[in-house]
Each structure stands twice: as C-alpha cells, then as structure tokens.
Amino acid sequence: MRVFNTYDKLNNVVEENLRGIRVVKSFHREGHEESKFNHISQLIFNDFTRAEKRIAFNMPLMQLCLYVSMILLSWLGAKGIVASGNNPDLGLSTGELASLITYAMQILMSLMMLSMIFVMVIISRASAERIVEILDETSDLQNGENPITAIPDGSVCFEDVSFSYSRKADKPVLSHIKINIQSGETVGILGATGSSKSSLVQLIPRLYDTTDGRVLVGGSDVRDYDLETLRNGVAMVLQKNVLFSGTIKENLRWGNETATDEELIEACRLAQADGFIQSFPNKYDTHIEQGGSNVSGGQRQRLCIARALLKKPKILILDDSTSAVDTKTDSEIRAGLRAYLPDTTKFIIAQRAASVQDADKILVMDDGKIYAAGTHEELLETCDIYREVYRSQNRMTEPEGGADHA
Template sequence: MLSLLRYMKPFRGAVLLVLLFTFLQTLSELFLPTLMADIVDKGVVTGDIALIWRVGGIMLAIAAGGVLCSIAASYLAARSAAGLGKILRQNVFSHVENFSLQEFDRIGTASLITRTTNDINQVQQVTIMILRMLVLAPLMCIGGILMAVSRDPGLTTVLLIVLPVLGLAIFLIASKGIPLFKKIQVKIDALGRVTREGLTGMRVIRSFNRVQYEENRFQEANEDLTQVSIRVNKIMGAMMPVMMLVMNMATIAIVWFGGARIQDGYLQVGDLMAFLQYAMMIMFSLIMLSVMFVMIPRAQASAVRINEVLQMQPDIEDPKTAAPAQKGKGRITFQDVTFYYPGAEAPALSNITFEANPGEVTAIIGGTGSGKSTLIHLIPRFYDVTSGTVSLDGVDVRQLTQEQLREAIGYVPQKALLFTGTIAENIRYGKEDATDEEVARAAEIAQADEFISAMEGGYEGLITQGGGNVSGGQKQRLSIARALVRRPEVYVFDDSFSALDFKTDARLRAALKQETTQSTVLIVAQRVSTVMEADRIIVLEEGQIAGIGKHQELMETSSVYREIVASQLSEEEIA
C-alpha cells in the first residue's frame, strides 16, 4: 500500500492542506467541551447571562470554523484520492500494453480487468480514509485523553478499564474479518472470469445448448462470492453493536462515579459533561482507527495485486541500443530456430531454417498443432525464440525496438478483431493518417468495398463491439484492409482467408499479388488452393519442417504435403 502512495506526489500540496485542515478541525472539536463546561459552571450556575452569550458566540464561531475545515479537508482528500486512482489506472493500463503474450497468459485477462478497476477503487477509497482519519483519530484520541485528565484525573480510571476492553473487542473482530477480505478479491476475479467467458462465448454456448451449464457456473461463482461477503459482513456487523455497548457502559460508569465525585465536591457539573464528551471522542477515535485497520488490509490485498502488475517486467523488452532499421526491404530469415512455450517439456518449434524474400509469397501449411501460428508469432516478437535467430533484413529482431519492428509488418491475426467505431476508423487503425482514397483502395484490394457500400453509412457505418454486426468473412476482409493500408515491407497473414468463399479467396489473392510485388508475404493457410501458387511452401509437422519448395516439387518430395493435398483435392484437381 505504501509503495503506491508514491504516486501521490502531484498532490503533495493538497495532502498537506488536508492534514492542516484536519488538525484545525480536531482542535476546534477538542476545545468545544471546555467552553461548554465554562457556560455551565460559570454561566448557568451563577446566572451570568452575559457570559453565556459571549462564550456561546465563541462556541458557534469555533464550530463553524471546524465545519469549514472539515468540508475543505474532505474535498481535498477526495480529489487527491481520485487523482491517485486516475494515475494508477493509467499506469497499469500503459504497463500492461507492454506485456508479451506470456504475461497475459500468466495473469489472465479477467484478473487484469479486476485489478485495473475493482482493486484500484479499493485503494482509492481507503486513501480517502487514511488522509482524513490518519490525523483525525490519533489527535482526537490523544487530545481527548489529555483534556479528560485535565478535567478530573480520578475519573480516568474508568477509561483505563474501558479502553483495553474496547481494544480487545476490535482486535478479535478484525482478526476474524481481515483474512476474508483478501478472499473476496480472489472470488471477484473468478466471477469476472466466468462472466466474461459466458458473455463472449454466447454463440458457442447457445449452439451446444449449454446455457443452463453456464448459468450454473455463474451461480456457483456468484454464490461463492456471496457467502464469503456475508461471512465478513456478519463479523464486521458485530463491531458496531459491541462498540456501542462498551460506550454506553462507559457512559453509565462515568455518570455514576462522576455523580459521586460531584457530591464529594471534587468535580463540577460542567466538568463532568466535558469529561463525558471527551470520553466519547476517545472511544469514537478508536472506532475510526478500528475501521481503518479493517479496511487497510483489504486495500493492502488489492495494492499487492496492483503492484504485482506494475512490477512485472515483460519478458520481451527493447534493446538498450537499437539497430538502425533497414527501410524498404523486408527479408525475413529464420536460422535454426527452436521455441518452447513457458513450462512446456517439448518444443513447439525445432530447428526451423528458411528465408522469405521481398517480392515473394512464402506459404506455411501443416496439420493442426504443427506450429504454424507459433512460427508466425515469432516475427513481430509476440514471443522470443528460445534459441536461434529471427532476422529482418539481416538484423536480429531482438536488436530492433518493438515499434521499429512492428512498423515494418502488416499483421492479420487468425481471429479477426474489430474495434467499436466506424469502418473507416477500423481500417485507419493500421495507418492513422491514411487518406480517404487510401482507405478505399485498401478496402477494394481486400474485396471489402462491395459490402461496405451496401451498409448504412458506407465507410462511416458503425461497427459494434467485437464486430458483432458483420459476418466472419467481412471481419477478415476488414482486418486485411487494415494491414494493407499501412503498406508495410512484410505482410503476415495468419490463416486470414479461412472464412472466405473460394471465389472471394481467389479474387483477393490475385489483388494481393499485384499490390505486394515489392513486399515479403507470409501466409499461414489450411487450404491447399490458397498456397498452391506461392513461391515457397513450408510444410510443418510436429514443429519441424517436413518440406520446402513449390507445389509441384513438394508433390514429388514430401509425403506429408501429398497427404494434405489428397485430403482436400480430387484426383482431377491434383492432376
């Protein structure tokens, strides 16, 4: 928790003012019972009306000042805490954007969302309490004790008995509740994960009639969180009745013994009233501290989770001294590349060596799980190789900054992803300053212009969240247009034609061939028809190269390729 407070530096002035106003508020509250005692003992008892009006006016002025200080302190504390929350959210999001896929796999998307929202909100709320109560409660407690002793040292014996009882009750309740607060954050993670999977996978859930199953999963996670919340609220709910019981018992004891001391002449009525108020202040300050001690561990659990994200260093980092980028070429070279996924016993890729040159189409084909997408992910450094090198124009990609490297690549993912906004905005995601003509040209090459013109609004037509209002093939074509508009040196198509019909696929590949004559093109595909005309076909089997060559060469030399072809084409088409 303390490590996160370093982000409060921009609000140091406001924090100092909070402490000052809180201190003044505490002084005003501590001074009022003394003035009230003077009114009773020197005004009411003696009938001095002028003194009552004079001291009463001073009390009103001090009370008004205390209220103004309280309002100012609350406003500045809330503003500072909100600023802290804003900075933390920005820093967490910016840091997460630098993560490689390995860090996302390690923490999980649902947990990252919870940490960026719920956990930061917990820290923000507790920061307000700390700024207000951290000064207020101790000052009120210490000041109340000193003022109570100054009124009547003999009555403080009651406090010596009551305060340890109150402290013990607080300790017992907090020790039971604090561990449960930590569990709650984990349960929120689990509920967020189930909710996210249930909402994003709705088509699959309905297609397999698993709605009831998902409802049961959600109910189980929801019930789990509810039960833990009920348990902790039951425990914390017992705090206030116990506190009030102790305080009322203390009040009775003070009045009882105070009355006896008044009768014996050791104490005046006004002093007893003031002592009673100071006792209430002391006990209320302990209650405030107890609330803080309960809330801080919950925020601490959230702060640990936030710090875990902020302190996690990406496995993939930019070099301290980046190599100069070779603009305008785009040759990709794999040299004896082997890659293991974290924790895996067997390599996903073994001893991969090939070269993809500008002006050529290099296709990668193989069975499911053969390592096609893994190989493609090594080019933009979504993962780093375990051994060997991946080079761009003779420069190891690890010697380039990620921005330099990815600026040279137009990547179309296996699963087409669109963002909320217009069609033009989604295409311009590949090149922010693309002109209308460039956007239209990219869409035309991607065979997307026809369905775009048919949509309401054309290029200004809206895409809903996740591209829910367009088909899978339309999403793929818009993803391809997004890559084309940046005119990179290297095009990477990761099974990006799977949702297209054969006719559209053929037209798109013909248009791409004319557009990418100066670029390096790598295509991962399942269809033989997509790769047959490639300048180089790489056949993968179980993470190893089972053949490299053109279609006809592989038909003669690679049994794996022949099996793939035979499974998709008729004998007439093969001939």
Template sequence: MIKKLVPFLGEYKKATILTPIMVVFEVVLELMIPLLMARIVDYGIQGEGGMSYTIRMGLLMILMAIVALIFGALSGKFAAEAGMGFAKNIRSGLFEKIQGYSFANVDKFTTASLVTRLTTDVTNTQNAFMMIIRMAIRAPIMLIGATIMAVSINAQLSLIFLISIPVLSLTLFFIGKNAHPRFLAMLEKYDGLNEKVQDFIVNIRVVKAFVREDHEESRFIENAKQVRDAQLNAEKLVILNMPIMQLTIYTSVVAILWFGGNMVIDGTFNIGQMSSFIMYIMQVLISLMMISMIFIMMIISRASFSRIIEGLEEKPTLDDEGTDPNLQLNDGTIEFKNVSFSYTNDPENVVLNQIDLSIKSGETIGIIGGTGSSKTTLVQLIPRLYDILSGEVVVGGHNVKDYRLNVLRDNVAMVLQNNVLFSGTIKDNLKWGNEHATDEEVKAAAKAAQAHDFITSFPNGYDTDLGQGGVNVSGGQKQRLTIARALLKNPKVMILDDSTSAVDTATDAKIRTVFKDSFDDVTTLIIAQRVSSISDADRIIVLDDGEIKGFDTHENLMRSNEIYQEIYESQSKGVSIDG
C-alpha cells in the same frame, strides 16, 4: 505499501494537502464546543453569568458549529477531488503498464484479473486513500484533543475509558492478522467471476446457437457462490469489530454515567463539567471507532494495494533494452537460425524445435500443417510477440532483438486468426492501420482486400457503424476488413494467419491475385487450411509437431512430401482434415 502509489497523486497533491488542513480546523472547533457548553451551564445558567452570558456563548457555539461544518464540507470536497484524481492516475498508470506487457505477461495475469485490478482494486484503493487523508487525520487529533480535555476536567473518571483502549487494540490485532489472506482469496474469486462473465458475453452467440443458456447460468451461479463464500469467510472476522466496539463504548458510557452521577450528587463534580466530560468521552470513543474503521478498510484494501503494485512492478518480458534506436527495417527478408521456442521457457517442453529457414524479400510463403503444429507460434516470433528460447530470428538483415519494438511491428502487419474489430465506423477501424491515411488510400486498401464492394453496399458506406466487435458484418467481411487494415500499414512483411478461411474460394483467389500483382515487394506469409489458398505461393512450409517437414514449391512437395500429399488428397476427396 501505499508509499509506492504516492507518485500517482500528481496534480492532486494540493487537494491532498488541503484536506487534512480543513480537517484540523474542523476538529479544533468541535473540541471547543463542549467547553463552551460547560461554561454556559455552570456559569451562565447556574452561576453569575446570567441570560446575557448564556446567549452570547450560545451564539458563539452556533457560529463555531457553522464554521466547523464549512471546514468539514471543504475537507469532503478536497478529499473527493484528491481521491478520484488519485484513482484516475493509478488506472492510467496501470493501463499504460499493461499496454507494454508482452503476450507472456498477459497470459500470466489473465485478462479477467487485469480488469479486476483496473476496476475493483483501484476503487478499493481510492476509498482507502480518501479515508486516510480525512478520517485518519481527524480520528487521532480528536482522540488526543478530547482525551486531554477530558483528563483536564476529571482525571480520575478518565481512567474508565482508558481501560477500553487495550481491549480494542487486541481486537484489531486479531482481525488484522487473520483477515488479509482471506480478502486476497476473495479478490481471486472475483477474477474468476469476471473471467466467466467476459467469456459468456463475448461468446453469447455461440451459447445461444447451442442452446446452452442453462448450462452457462449454472456455471455463473457456481462462480457467484464461490465469491459469496469467500466474502463471508473474510467478512465474518471483520464484522466482529463493530459489536466489540459498541459493547466497549456503551459499557464505558454507563460506567462514566454511574460514577460521574454519584460525584455530581456528592457535589464534587458540576453538572456542566459532567455534560462536557461526557461529550469529550463520546468524542474519544467515536475517534476509537473511526480508527477501527480505518484499520478494517486498510485490511480490506491491502489486498488491492498489493495486486495493483504487482501489476505496476511487473517487468515486461519484451522491451527495448539493448536495441538500436536508429535502426530501421529496410526489407522483408526473414531468417530463422536454429530457432527453438517454449511458452514455459522449458528446454524439455518446446513447441518449435530447431527451425531453420530463409525467405527472400517479396516472396509469398504458404504455411500448412495440422492442429498443434505451431503454425501461429512460428509467425508470432517475426514481430517479436514472444522471445525465442534459443537460436536467432532475423528480419531485414538484423536480429529482431536489435529493433525497437515499435519499428519492428510497424513494418510487420499481422492479421490474426481472431478477426478483431472495434466499436466505431468502418473507416475508423481501417485507419487503425494508418491514422493519417487519406480516403483514397483507405479505399485502395479496401479494394485490394475485396472489401470495397460490400462496404459501398451499406447505406452509410465507409461511415457504417460496426457495432461492438463488428457484430454488424459477417465473418468473411470481418476478415477482409482486417486485411485492408493491415495493408494500410504499408508493411515490409504481411502475415495472414488463416485470414481467408471465412471467404469463398473465388474471393480468396482474387485477394491472392491482388497481393501477387500489386504487393510484390511485400514478403507475404499465408497460414491456410486449404491447399488451394497457398498452391500458387513461391514456396510452402509444411509444419508437423513444431518441426519443418518440407519447404518447397507446391509441385515439388506433391512429388516428394508425404504429409503434403496426404493433406492434398484428403481435400481433393472432400474429406475435411483437422487443421
């Protein structure tokens, strides 16, 4: 599974290769130290070597330990560099992939799940990778080398620790088989917790306005409890590894000390050999413990690997395949030819049914209807935010599927219902529409959107910091800023999705007047709840339950369309309709 992530090593391949090389040198030196210790005891202290031999070998041991320490430090440095770089590349690759997702792809994963994959899952993968290139190299080499050295010293005594290997293998097999699905379930609970946190923070003003802090706290505690329960369910298997490992190791050491001590007493085993043998056995058992830790980490990280790969391999439902790279959008004509649409791609569950309409370039079209009439869904098909179930959407004389997505969307400006602003200054936010716009162009767009006056009323004017999400401006000011941002794109088609609902009627009228006088070559679609906001449009679409029930001028609809008449009369009497 991790092979699919190897390409993300990128420029950190050198550090990845150097890490195990440093580890090999470190392990080789560590394997030599017990051998020198045995020589010091048996030949230097008890034999003919004497003090001079003991001092020379002792200094050599110190030198080897220092050099091993240096190699160990270098392996840690390279592992950190490779691991963090690897994680950075995965995050960048996954984020780039998410950027290409359609709305349908994002709906499939949910925002909270994508955040978890970019953070927790990548961190788990980084930790596992660092362990693989360092500990997964060190442990097998140490295990093999120490085993060979121990067997060469006393093959009979070595049988004791060899018995422990099957016990540990069976333990790891049991844990690995049962732990993975539990960790996968735990990460899904993390998704739910992140979703709850995100929902609370984004809507904290609403929570405080309705004094619902206690309610939200109880919901959060419940989500946190679910995460804790999922963690306990997964960890209670993993924690079996350490006590079983320690029991096996300590039992082996006690047995070796018992039988080895008797051999020393009988004179069949030297004290120096005994001490070096014990050190090699400890190296073997420590290596087995490291291998078990690697195994456990891989179990924990396997769920994260699969979730990252799932995100990377997700095929966007919208792409540029089959488009004409040279095709440009020349005008704002719009046609819907027998269009039906379903969010689930189910012909039995459509939200738009057999839509037919034709809009000339430069027309101003109003769209009105009750909640659930699919007004927003209709306009989202124009910049191809979703693909239709059947029929054809034509913009500028060509099917929207013939355009590259960036060409189509660069020419269709859409001001969404949720007025999204970003951290930064007003000018920075407006330049999202055109990063190369001059200060004069920015001001012109702001004036057209009736935003210039309130912007200049701030001490810092266009350099005023909006705060996170535009918390420093009102709802109506947000709407005007997003309209100005859209105007800076110089689009062929402008879509205003209930984008003046928070401004007063006078400002709304001024914005419509500017659009009519200064942007008469731009096709403008205005979704509105107020009839007054669209009454002077060239034509008005009346939607009801995903079907067009009227498409005409205000005057004609007032004469012939019952739904439109009902909406108008309700608003004229001051009755708020649900729309």
C-alpha cells in the same frame, strides 16, 4: 480478501457467458451456466455474510466499552466528589466530572471511527493490491539499448530457432527451425492443425521471444529493433481476427491513421473488400458492431487484410486469413498482392494447397519442425505429406472425385 477473489470468478463467468451467448444457446447450456453463476454468487453471499457478521460485532463491542467507561467514570467521579466534601481543593468538582465525561466521550468516539476506518483500509487494501499487481507487471518484451528505428528490407531468417510458450514445457512448440527468405518472396506455410504454423510467424513481429536461436528481419535480430518500428513494418492478419465497434473507415485507419480515402479504397480493392463495402447503403461509413458481428466471416477477414495492407508493410503475414473466403476471391487476393506489393515479403498460412501453390517457397510444417521446403513442383516430387494434401484436396474439387467418394 476472499470475497474479492471470488468476485473475479463471478466476472469471468458473466463475461464468458455474454461473449459466447450464441454457443450457450445452441448447445442448450443455459441451465448449466445459470447454476455455475448461482454457485459463485452463493460463495460470495456466504463469504460476505461471514465478514459482515464480524464487522457487525464491532459496533456493540465499541458501545459496551463506551458505556462501561461512562459508568466507571461516574462512579469514580461521584466517589471523588463525595470524598472532597465541600472543599473543592481536595478532590473533584461536579463541573470537572462533567468535562471529564465529555473528553472521554470524544476520545472513545474517535476510537470508534478509527476502528471503522481500519475495516475500510483492509477492504481497500485487498483491491489496491490487485491493481498494483497489474500496474507493476512489466512486459517480457522490452526495447534494447539504442534500438534500430528502420527496417532496411523484408528479408527474414530463422537461425536454429526453438520456442516454447512456457518455460516448464517438456517439449518445445518449435524446434531447430532454419529458414532464409529473401525480401519480396512469397512463402506458403502448410501443415496439420497444431503443427505450430501460427507460433512460427508470431516470432517475426516479436509477439513472443524465441527460447533459443535468433530471428532476423532485414539482417538484424528482431530484439535489436524498436518494437514500434518492427510492428509497423510487419503487418499480421491474425488467425482470430478482430474488428472494433465503429465505422469501416475507422477500423481501416487502425492500419494507418493518416491514410486518405483513396488509399483506403485501394487497399480494399486489393483485399477484394471494396465490392461488398460499396453494396452497403452507407458504404465506408457503415457501422461495425462490437467484434464485427454484423459482417460475415469472409467479409471480416477481407476487412482485416485491407487494414493490414494500409500499413504498407515490409512483411505481410496472413495467418489462415482467407479460410472463410471462396476460392475465386482467395486467388484474386493473392494475384493482387503479387502485382501491387512486389517488394513486400508475404507469408501465407493456409489449409488449402491451392492457396500456396504459386508461392516462391512452400514450407510444410509437421509437429513443430519444417518437414519439407520447396516449390510446388519440387514438393509434389519429394514430399509425401504435401502430395497427399494436394491430391486429396484436388480430388474433392473434381466432379468424378465425388463419384469416387460416393
């Protein structure tokens, strides 16, 4: 059992290494990673040798039993035959001894087999337990009774929501969040890293359940919706976006399996992805490598936005999804969303104040709380954090600002 647990660790090390091979190389950590691998291999080697030594003991022991029984049988049998003399009715005959030995052999052989099976059973039990553990795991997020199967509109309301990832955490990640957003509004979310912006929006498609309070979408608690309905209605472009190996078309159809080619192109135009896709020799049939490693970071982000748009969602959440896109393209994407998706509620998380400047409502998050909320003009007046972020970012883009810094 210990061997199998160590195997897990070995697999983890190998997987982590292969995924992060570029990082390992750039930090010149091949030696370190190799010794980590060697250390775990050595543990497996030691455990296996110990286990095999015990198993190896099994065979000679069984054979010892076998031969001792044969000798005993022969000795007792011989005595029996001699004692019976020439009268077979009194004791054992030679033929009977021969069959006795054959039977004993068969029984002992079966016992030997049984002991080998016993070892196998122990090994497979260790594996089976690990499989069953995963199969038996039930998700904390389950549909309620009579789930709602349609989202009426894209309004979102946080009713005194608190949330922590772990029940044991002493400080909640989100505390007492109260916001009310009308359907069709654009909401910008700004805040320092770690201020729980991603955690806040993850509660809308119910990737997690709140610890306290309720999140309402279209006027109903998210826990009352059918999970599939909810997640189809809420499209989210995650901060850490992922593409799968396959063509661009296949990747886009994750958003909507039945989308026509025209719909794909329209979504890509909105996400400003059509331009670079058309520049590829195979256009929409270009093959994407595993993890999207053959397109640039900004291209990957735009493909992920297009994939989300294809869902034709009621609510669209972009979690820092244009961080690798240049400012001009970023503003074109926002203009496109505003013009073509007027009824979709849009949440835009960004590090750049310019990305949220024209939103109907901007939330400034600080340490798991909403520090301030309002429009760009209101926040410039009243919110010191927003003013500071806006000023520092704008100064940097002005030419005389460069002189200041210098």
